[in-house]
Amino acid sequence: MEYKDIPTQADVERIAGFRQPGCVSIYLPTGTTPAEADRARIELKNHLASAQRALEKLEVPRQRVQTIQAEGERILEDRDFWRYQSRSLAVFLDGELAETFRLPNRLTTACEIADRFYVKPLLRALTFPQTALILALAGNSVRLLRITPDRPPERIDVPGMPKDAADAVGLASISGRQADGRIQGSEGHKVRMLEYVQAIERALHPLLANSTEPLILAAAEPLIGIFRGAGEHPHLVPEVIAGNPEDKTDEELAAAARAVLDRLYASKVAALRETYEARVAAGTALVDLSDIARAATFGAVESLIIDIDRRVPGTVDEETGVITFADDDAPGEYGVVDEILRRALGSKAKVYALHAEDVPGGGAAAAAIRFPV
Incomplete structure (x- = not known):
């Protein structure tokens, strides 16, 4: 199993x-x-x-x-x-x-x-999976946490992760004093911070390469800028948890990260609504359920938004996509929206489940289409 x-x-x-x-x-x-x-x-x-x-x-x-x-x-x-x-x-x-x-x-x-x-x-x-990774990055420590909605934050042991900047560059401290004649002062400090971040990225790469979870950075400058500039981070969230993460417990970081996720998802919903409204105006998105059912039947739905809480009793014709509405769901029937959903998934449509107030057009569903039907 x-x-x-x-x-x-x-x-x-x-x-x-x-x-x-x-x-x-x-x-x-x-x-x-x-x-x-x-x-x-x-x-x-x-x-x-x-x-x-x-x-x-x-x-x-x-x-x-x-x-x-x-x-x-x-x-x-x-x-x-x-x-x-x-x-x-x-x-x-x-x-x-x-x-x-x-x-x-x-x-x-x-x-x-x-x-x-x-x-x-x-x-x-x-x-909206409500899970994320937090990279708590400071000069003297680094932690990787995973958060979920209903559990305490979990510390993830990452093989090869340096304990701190000194560990990453083989120094006893990060004070800027060196006896081997290498770069010193503020320039040397930045070089060592870059080496530190690069060592962290090498350790994280096997984990992040296979993850789709949002990555939230908790750090202060200059580490924020150094981390963002050191490599590609496709799932890195734009908003950071600012300040020295050493001043925050795992639980405090988790609470801050959940607030970041809430704002991230709210912005995604707003952007989705704006995109759909523009596409409705251009004739490449639909908000009428009958039109959406027909489009889904012929594989024309590119993306679909559904009201997660609403059921519309009825059936959808297998060949034409015509809806026959009913007063109640028949035994073994999940209703019109669920059948539209099944057909849209069958043509590889991206599907979003939102609450009623976030569905464009105010109906049970909205769909962006690949071609008119």
Whole structure:
């Protein structure tokens, strides 16, 4: 069993692409304490029993039902897995796929059985994961921290990371006094700080090369400028936690970093709205749900914004994309927005899950399109 914490776009696309009767999607709130994990485990056990009854009622082949039961039991019995939880847990089972995600955002409990998986709740974590790395950089110390929404900051041990500037350049101090005739004074200090930063970057490279997490720098000048100028940092956040990080505890740095993330995400939402409004005016974005459904059906959606909290009962024609609205969701149906979402993911569209007030046009969805349909 493969356990992941934050789903990638590829994960969501893959899960959304499954279509066969008997797909079981379970979401439940969890927690980081043993008592919370025990409650979540009991809730999952109850959901699995409910899912079994529903699968049998739908006349799903007995062999598949037994396989789904067995996969669910493996999750329940994996004590190491239950020791480490986040705010919510997503479980997907269908006899072929068995996958879990520990999610940093708080989701309401749900157990859905249909001919596809219910993926919309995953998208909030994908849009704004609320995790980040903090590089606390000072002349006499360096720390790398990872923050998540619901756990204390975690110090990451980085092989080859220098303890301080003196360690990086092989000096007993960074006072600027040297006996070997090399560069001294303020110019020598800057050279040593650059060597220090370069040593840090070499140590961090294997970790950062495979990470998509935002990197937040906590430092003071001149180290801020030296670090920014020393190399490429594609996930470095523009805003820094200013001042000497040695004056702040890990918890204080984490609190400051979460505030930085809040402002970063708010600016991203504002920029997204501005871009969509311009594209609507230019005719390359849509806000009418019927138009969006048709575009998604023909693979024309380039990016999609959905209201994470809204369900629109109804169905979307498989060939034409025409919507038939309904008063309530039919059994095994997730509604119009979720079907649009599935089709958009199938054509590699970028999807953003936002709250109602942030969706351009004020509707259930908005879409930028590759071509008119």
